[in-house]
Amino acid sequence: MDKPALLDALFAAQVERDKLPVAAVSWFDAESYCRWRGKRLPSEAEWEAAARGPKGTIYPWGNEWRPGAANGGDESEGDEPLRPPGSSDDDRSPLGVLDMAGNVSEWVADAYLPYPDAPAAAHDPDFKQNYRVIKGGGAGLGHYALSVFFRASRRGHAKPEVVSTDVGFRCAQDVTGTQ
Helix, strand or coil: CCHHHHHHHHHHHHHHHHCCCCCCHHHHHHHHHHHCCCEEEEEEEHHHHHHHHHCCCCCCCCCCCCCCCCCCCCCCCCCCCCCCCCCCCCCCCCCCCEECCCCCCCEEEECCCCCCCCCHCCCCCCCCCCCEEECCCCCCCCCCCCHHHCCCCCCEEEECCCCCCEEECCCCCCCCCCC
């Protein structure tokens, strides 16, 4: 391949990558970007409400696991590590929000702390250790227990400076347009 053909191929590949969700960003990067856009990271409660809808479903699409509904590296042949946002109309919450179960997990605004009414037995040594909450299931897990990893209530956590190729974010905005 000569230089012009190579550059054309590289630019074409970049155009396709530009369609993918942002990933491999720290919580600080995600929070800063949302602020720059005049928005904010959603709270954990907001994220989960958007994923579960008013009936509190287990998955964004309902209460039964459906292989292939989320981009998660399950038994579906066509699963890619990441897909452009909105590629799977099946991964739609009751509120119409897409990609709440698969593609990338997402940073939310909250620090990783116990839920207010959690029993003492639910104590995690990572609480109060400057971790941030991550919601949703990232693609490429390829695991026999995907139905566990892609529950709308799944709660992960990481140090805010950590970056991972399957963790991204989405911005939220109040209905009034103010923060």
